[in-house]
Amino acid sequence: DGGITQSPKYLFRKEGQNVTLSCEQNLNHDAMYWYRQDPGQGLRLIYYSQIVNDFQKGDIAEGYSVSREKKESFPLTVTSAQKNPTAFYLCASSSRGTRNEQFFGPGTRLTVL
Amino acid sequence: AQSVTQLDSHVSVSEGTPVLLRCNYSSSYSPSLFWYVQHPNKGLQLLLKYTSAATLVKGINGFEAEFKKSETSFHLTKPSAHMSDAAEYFCVVMHGSSNTGKLIFGQGTTLQVKP
Numbered sequence: 588d589g590g591i592t593q594s595p596k597y598l599f600r601k602e603g604q605n606v607t608l609s610c611e612q613n614l615n616h617d618a619m620y621w622y623r624q625d626p627g628q629g630l631r632l633i634y635y636s637q638i639v640n641d642f643q644k645g646d647i648a649e650g651y652s653v654s655r656e657k658k659e660s661f662p663l664t665v666t667s668a669q670k671n672p673t674a675f676y677l678c679a680s681s682s683r684g685t686r687n688e689q690f691f692g693p694g695t696r697l698t699v700l
Numbered sequence: 701a702q703s704v705t706q707l708d709s710h711v712s713v714s715e716g717t718p719v720l721l722r723c724n725y726s727s728s729y730s731p732s733l734f735w736y737v738q739h740p741n742k743g744l745q746l747l748l749k750y751t752s753a754a755t756l757v758k759g760i761n762g763f764e765a766e767f768k769k770s771e772t773s774f775h776l777t778k779p780s781a782h783m784s785d786a787a788e789y790f791c792v793v794m795h796g797s798s799n800t801g802k803l804i805f806g807q808g809t810t811l812q813v814k815p
Contacts, residue, residue: 629805
């Protein structure tokens with residue numbers, strides 16, 4: 588089955604630790620995205636990548652980093668510089684074309700203790 | 701600048717009655733508009749999308765939306781609510797001239813369906 592996988596589903600970390608969230612897609616999509624969702628709010632864009640080895644900051648990139656070494660993978664690292672990292676993180680991908688919808692993974696809920 | 705406003709943060713209907721979730725958008729260009737649904741602790745699923753073709757768009761699970769340029773609206777409707785429709789719904793706009801595919805999300809509307 589084609590789709591987007593995110594792992595793990597739940598993640599707990601101590602304050603001050605870096606943590607990496609996994610996102611893999613087998614849809615052969617060029618573009619991939621990371622969003623953050625907080626309770627009662629819509630999604631906010633953290634980083635996006637339109638092609639391998641290239642990525643751009645979204646609206647709330649501070650305290651996060653990404654890499655795009657392979658087309659199917661777009662891991663997100665939440666660094667200790669992120670002041671409020673507890674949130675639900677969603678990864679998405681889309682094919683080329685500005686009017687194509689994004690397909691979303693199931694999400695990772697990160698809790699920093 | 702483009703933006704999207706969902707006019708109700710919470711909507712409650714009885715099973716079998718119509719659903720109306722309201723969305724207004726702001727865009728300087730011809731927008732692409734989407735409705736996504738999110739069940740608790742899940743990812744988002746596309747319900748339907750408008751990309752400058754027919755103004756009445758039919759989606760999955762009996763939902764549809766009408767693009768009204770004069771009112772800058774893209775309201776989501778369903779004739780008869782089902783218990784499984786209870787979820788969070790997001791109205792989303794993509795800038796028509798954007799070459800990045802970036803989406804702008806509304807704040808979301810929680811749909812409650814009562815038996």
